[in-house]
Amino acid sequence: MPKSAVVLLNRPSLEAPPHVEGAAEFELLDVDAPHVRVLDLGVxxxxxxxxxxSFGxxxxxxxxxxxxxxxxSARALDLPEPDADAWERAVLAAASAIDPAPEAYVKTVMTRGLEGDGRPTGWAYAxxxxxxxxARSEGIRVVLLDRGYRHDVAKTSPWLLAGSKTLSYAVNRAVLRExxxxxxxxxxxxxxxxxxxEGSTSNLLLRFGDTLVTPGLDQGILAGTTQGDLFAFARSQGLETEYARLETRKLAEADAAWLVSSVRHAAPIRRVDGVDRxxxxxxxxxxxxxxxxRTS
Incomplete structure (x- = not known):
């Protein structure tokens, strides 16, 4: 079996026509072959x-x-509603097509497709x-960078799509280079x-005594799936959990801190702006x- 696989959906949304009438729901394709049109609006x-x-x-x-x-996220961009059942089957098909691994991932992408065509493009890559x-055992070093928006940007400027997981990741890559x-x-x-x-591709988590705290979602932050599971685990261990508005100084005052995400999971922060913690x-x-x- 290959180390990677890609599945192309024929009809990513029931609100749009299929790409090929009567064709299968999705197709397993050669990862190294070209599949996306150069005029696709995602490109x-x-x-x-x-x-x-993530898969464990x-x-x-x-x-x-x-x-x-x-x-x-699709609703925020006025994209057609993804067909959740079709996407779930595509994700599982892509994952089952690769060599078994202790940890793997499947990336799902849905674009607007060709301009004026009305049919979104969708694929799952495993x-x-x-x-x-x-990173999990030794921790990571972080720097604080100004995002350039007020904390209430999601309320004042919803057209900036704060809190949506879009393909516009140039800034997220630029901050990692910085x-x-x-x-x-x-x-x-x-x-x-x-x-x-939040982090470039992660949620921030702080511990103060027996309470875990993460910045509130009303601040233009992407709701974290891993952070949600981690909060549930923390409560099962007798800890309190909280969403809050946290001034910058709170990072230095916290007993411990992490950036949490789907594939890297929980990476403890061991240095902030050159200062060990x-x-x-x-x-x-x-x-x-x-x-x-996790099994679900």
Whole structure:
């Protein structure tokens, strides 16, 4: 079996016609062959949405939550509603087409398609996950970077699509290059009025005593599927959980901090702007063991 696979959907949304009448729901294609049209608006404009679903020992993790978020992002872009059932089958087909791996992922992408065509393009790409063991065990170095928006941007300027998972990721990639220039691994975005937001592709989590806190979703932050599962795990361990508005200084005051995401899982923050900070090794290990072992 191959190390990666791609599945192309014939009808990503029931609100739009299929690409080929009477054809199968999806097709398993050669990963190395060209499949996307050069005039697809996902290519020319970044006009589309995506999700990345992790798999642990062959089991999809938070699949329903990811597909719900895909639909929410699609609504924000006025894209046709994704066919959740078709997408779920495509994700599972893509994952089952690759070599078994302890950790893998499937990236789902839905674009607006060709301009004026009215049929979205959709595919699911599966691959073994990168090795994130070092980030999970040793921690990561982050820098604080101004996002350039106030914390209430989602309310004041909803057309900026804050909190939606779109293909427009040029800024997310640019901040990682800036982090590397500053001898760091990742970033924590800060609002222009001084509040902690999220990482480049992750949610921020802080621990104060027996309470885990993450920035509130009313601040233009993408709702985290992994963060949601982690909160549920924390409550099962007797911890309190909270969504809050956090001033920048709270990162230095926290007992521990993490960036959490679907594939890397929980990466403890060990340095902020060049200043070392404490890492909660035991809780980090417990969290990652739980996240990797999820069966749904």
């Amino acid at each position: 020319t404009r970044g006009d589309g949405v995506f999700e990345t679903i 020992a062959g089991h999809p993790q938070a699949l329903a939550a990811h597909l719900a978020r895909l639909a929410k 691959s073994a996950a990168p090795d994130h063991s070092r 982090a590397a220039r500053r001898d760091a691994d990742d970033v924590v975005f800060v609002s222009s009025d001084g509040y902690l937001l 404490a890492v909660d090794t035991d809780f980090t290990a417990a969290v990652n063991s739980h996240l990797i072992g």
